Amino acid sequence: MQPRTYHVITFGCQMNVHDSAWLGAALEARGFAPAELADAEVVVINTCSVREKPEQKVMSALGRVRQATGGDARVLVAVAGCVAQQLGAELFDRSPQVRLVAGSDGLTEAPGAIERLLKEPDARLALCAFTEAFPEKEAAPRRSAGPSAHVTIMQGCDNFCAYCIVPFTRGRQKSRATCAILEECRQRLAEGAVEITLLGQNVNAFGRDRTGDGTSFFRLLEQVVALPGLKRLRYVTPHPKDMGPEDVAAFGGLPTLCPRLHLPLQAGSDAVLRRMRRRYDSAGFLRLVEELRAARPDLALSTDLIVGFPGETEEDFQATLDMMEACGFMSSFSFCYSDRPGAAATRFPDKVPQEVQHERLQRLQALQDRLGQRWLDARVGGETTLLMEGKSPRQEAAPAQDEAGALHDEDWQGRDPYGVPVHVPLSAGVDHTGSLIPVTIVGAKRHSLVGRVVPASR
Numbered sequence: 001m002q003p004r005t006y007h008v009i010t011f012g013c014q015m016n017v018h019d020s021a022w023l024g025a026a027l028e029a030r031g032f033a034p035a036e037l038a039d040a041e042v043v044v045i046n047t048c049s050v051r052e053k054p055e056q057k058v059m060s061a062l063g064r065v066r067q068a069t070g071g072d073a074r075v076l077v078a079v080a081g082c083v084a085q086q087l088g089a090e091l092f093d094r095s096p097q098v099r100l101v102a103g104s105d106g107l108t109e110a111p112g113a114i115e116r117l118l119k120e121p122d123a124r125l126a127l128c129a130f131t132e133a134f135p136e137k138e139a140a141p142r143r144s145a146g147p148s149a150h151v152t153i154m155q156g157c158d159n160f161c162a163y164c165i166v167p168f169t170r171g172r173q174k175s176r177a178t179c180a181i182l183e184e185c186r187q188r189l190a191e192g193a194v195e196i197t198l199l200g201q202n203v204n205a206f207g208r209d210r211t212g213d214g215t216s217f218f219r220l221l222e223q224v225v226a227l228p229g230l231k232r233l234r235y236v237t238p239h240p241k242d243m244g245p246e247d248v249a250a251f252g253g254l255p256t257l258c259p260r261l262h263l264p265l266q267a268g269s270d271a272v273l274r275r276m277r278r279r280y281d282s283a284g285f286l287r288l289v290e291e292l293r294a295a296r297p298d299l300a301l302s303t304d305l306i307v308g309f310p311g312e313t314e315e316d317f318q319a320t321l322d323m324m325e326a327c328g329f330m331s332s333f334s335f336c337y338s339d340r341p342g343a344a345a346t347r348f349p350d351k352v353p354q355e356v357q358h359e360r361l362q363r364l365q366a367l368q369d370r371l372g373q374r375w376l377d378a379r380v381g382g383e384t385t386l387l388m389e390g391k392s393p394r395q396e397a398a399p400a401q402d403e404a405g406a407l408h409d410e411d412w413q414g415r416d417p418y419g420v421p422v423h424v425p426l427s428a429g430v431d432h433t434g435s436l437i438p439v440t441i442v443g444a445k446r447h448s449l450v451g452r453v454v455p456a457s458r
């Protein structure tokens with residue numbers, strides 16, 4: 001164990017990944033250094049409870065920590081995130097090393113709490129209360145100043161979809177103050193980011209809650225795109241029922257808003273959508289997709305899908321497959337339904353047997369593979385612009401010089417405006433990270449594309 005070191009283990013969504021990055025940065029600002037699990041003085045497990053077996057995952061992570069640290073009582077283990085919010089002080093009983101439990105809003109206080117607990121080896125602290133206001137976190141410089149940054153615009157969710165635990169673990173929706181969002185965006189751009197992704201559980205409902213400051217989501221987008229230095233803007237996650245005409249028109253009117261939208265459909269059958277409490281039907285969703293494509297004809301759509309929701313028949317499931325075809329999703333995340341404590345669907349009858357769920361999931365994923373490949377194949381021959389992220393992982397290990405000492409091109413990875421990774425050979429000996437490079441797509445792989453630089457002479 002090395003004093004003033006930390007290690008973070010992260011499960012779950014982009015919010016959690018982002019929160020973990022912030023916590024790391026906040027600890028580093030206090031003089032902590034990142035370390036391997038076996039060497040760390042502070043270990044944080046940032047947890048997720050959205051799908052199956054979250055508690056078992058936390059228990060096995062705690063087991064791994066105990067094993068790697070030899071159960072050293074000087075090691076301070078913190079459990080944060082959605083399982084921490086759910087179980088609270090109960091987590092102290094799961095492992096003697098756990099001395100901090102920090103729920104969704106409590107995470108903001110975690111850096112200070114960690115300092116305090118290191119000074120008081122017998123103390124334990126549970127920070128699980130929900131705050132009234134958006135829990136504003138202290139500013140911390142980004143550690144890896146890559147070209148792409150995430151900025152949180154809200155916390156929690158008011159939708160209570162029948163299957164979902166998020167409104168219970170993240171609490172009710174709280175919008176962040178517009179000035180704080182813009183300030184963080186400015187800071188990220190000043191640090192070298194050129195792409196910003198706005199984060200929230202239901203971003204289109206931004207401002208529509210007690211802590212809103214009168215700015216709508218669309219007005220927020222307008223203000224963010226006006227920031228000097230921003231080249232690309234994205235956001236996750238929208239809710240179909242809250243996408244208003246201005247949000248749709250933004251895809252045609254705001255040039256830096258990327259032509260990619262992750263729009264969760266969840267199911268294609270109207271009966272299932274009603275029981276899920278999604279508050280749109282398949283016709284409404286298709287109309288929205290049509291309007292979006294009218295605003296931005298090249299818009300790429302991806303989605304989330306649940307199979308085997310209680311009462312889902314083979315016919316209902318077929319409706320989901322039909323909707324996937326009709327919308328032409330370029331990718332999707334798909335899951336078997338599972339009961340979540342507190343969520344309404346837990347009490348619904350007609351649970352779908354696991355074998356049926358798995359069989360449906362496989363059929364759905366096979367269709368998605370075909371739709372995804374068709375979308376990628378159709379890109380071949382087209383031109384696009386890549387935001388360069390770094391050398392391809394394979395290239396990292398390869399020498400940039402041949403035996404005679406001559407530099408040859410290196411394989412780099414960038415993302416096109418649709419968010420797809422594209423591999424492209426670029427001149428060696430130059431750091432292309434953060435550059436925008438025009439390419440022609442010359443090939444499609446399973447989940448990525450291959451490009452060639454468009455010659456500057458044209």
Ligand code: SAH
Pocket residue numbers: 050051163164165166200201202237238239264266304305306335336337338339340
């Ligand atoms: N706020 C986002 C994401 C919520 S959680 C949204 O509204 O879409 C991410 C995804 O997990 C959901 O979109 C849903 O597809 C899936 N999910 C949530 N609860 C689930 C459950 N009980 N069983 C299976 N999948 C679930």
Ligand code: SF4
Pocket residue numbers: 157158159160161164165166167201202239
């Ligand atoms: Fe969960 Fe629905 Fe809220 Fe998404 S919109 S976080 S699925 S309750």
Ligand code: F3S
Pocket residue numbers: 011012013014015016047048049050051081082165166169170
């Ligand atoms: Fe998981 Fe909580 Fe995110 S339940 S998906 S970490 S909001």
